[in-house]
Amino acid sequence: MKKKFIASIFILLFVVLVYSIMQMPAGVGVDSLAYSESTEYYIENAASETGVTNIVAAILTDYRAFDTLGETIVLFTSIVAVVSVLRPDKKYEEGERHE
Amino acid sequence: MNDIIVRSITRIVIPFVMLYGIYIVLHGHISPGGGFSGGALVGSSLILYTLVFGVDKARKKFSHRVSEIAESGGILLYLFVGALGIILSGSFLSNQSAGFPMGELGSLLSGGVIPILMIVIGIKVASTMISLFHILIEEEK
Numbered sequence: 001m002k003k004k005f006i007a008s009i010f011i012l013l014f015v016v017l018v019y020s021i022m023q024m025p026a027g028v029g030v031d032s033l034a035y036s037e038s039t040e041y042y043i044e045n046a047a048s049e050t051g052v053t054n055i056v057a058a059i060l061t062d063y064r065a066f067d068t069l070g071e072t073i074v075l076f077t078s079i080v081a082v083v084s085v086l087r088p089d090k091k092y093e094e095g096e097r098h099e
Numbered sequence: 100m101n102d103i104i105v106r107s108i109t110r111i112v113i114p115f116v117m118l119y120g121i122y123i124v125l126h127g128h129i130s131p132g133g134g135f136s137g138g139a140l141v142g143s144s145l146i147l148y149t150l151v152f153g154v155d156k157a158r159k160k161f162s163h164r165v166s167e168i169a170e171s172g173g174i175l176l177y178l179f180v181g182a183l184g185i186i187l188s189g190s191f192l193s194n195q196s197a198g199f200p201m202g203e204l205g206s207l208l209s210g211g212v213i214p215i216l217m218i219v220i221g222i223k224v225a226s227t228m229i230s231l232f233h234i235l236i237e238e239e240k
Contacts, residue, residue, distance in 0.1 A: 057127050078231070
């Protein structure tokens with residue numbers, strides 16, 4: 001019973017995912033969604049507006065710098081979460097108390 | 100790991116891996132690469148050191164204190180650069196409009212705050228990788 005239930009959930013998930021693949025915009029080319037005006041804007045203006053030749057770096061740290069700040073905060077939060085769960089500094093604190 | 104071949108090769112390889120990682124971070128704004136990939140290289144070189152020489156020796160190279168300073172200091176420096184943008188031009192993390200020196204296109208010192216942010220991201224990624232690995236491997240003991 002439980003196995004059948006889990007299997008049916010997986011089959012349902014598979015159907016939903018396949019359906020969503022069908023709904024994706026088809027075709028790779030100049031008129032696909034990923035190739036919009038913003039791409040041309042970055043290629044034309046990145047060098048003059050940010051002063052760097054690597055457009056990826058220009059987008060990461062200039063146009064979308066706030067997004068990159070969020071990414072660094074995610075890294076920081078991951079460390080804080082792991083430390084708060086595992087507490088590796090217990091030994092360290094006891095060593096300090098002896099002194 | 101007590102194998103003399105692995106120990107010797109690691110001693111030779113680590114400086115080159117680290118130097119290449121630092122090169123990729125510093126040249127992030129003029130060639131492919133950047134803070135994330137360069138930081139991952141620096142971090143993995145220290146992970147190799149931990150795997151070969153043990154966590155106790157590695158803790159002397161990269162202690163809890165250094166990890167704390169790198170983690171918090173990186174994010175604070177990023178926020179400080181962003182706040183400088185507010186003071187100078189009115190919007191957070193603004194670069195050219197805030198009047199940071201742009202330099203010559205394609206040279207190492209160019210792009211205003213972009214190299215600083217790249218270095219900050221590199222420090223963050225490297226220290227996050229090393230700290231996570233050290234914390235997990237200490238729990239294992």
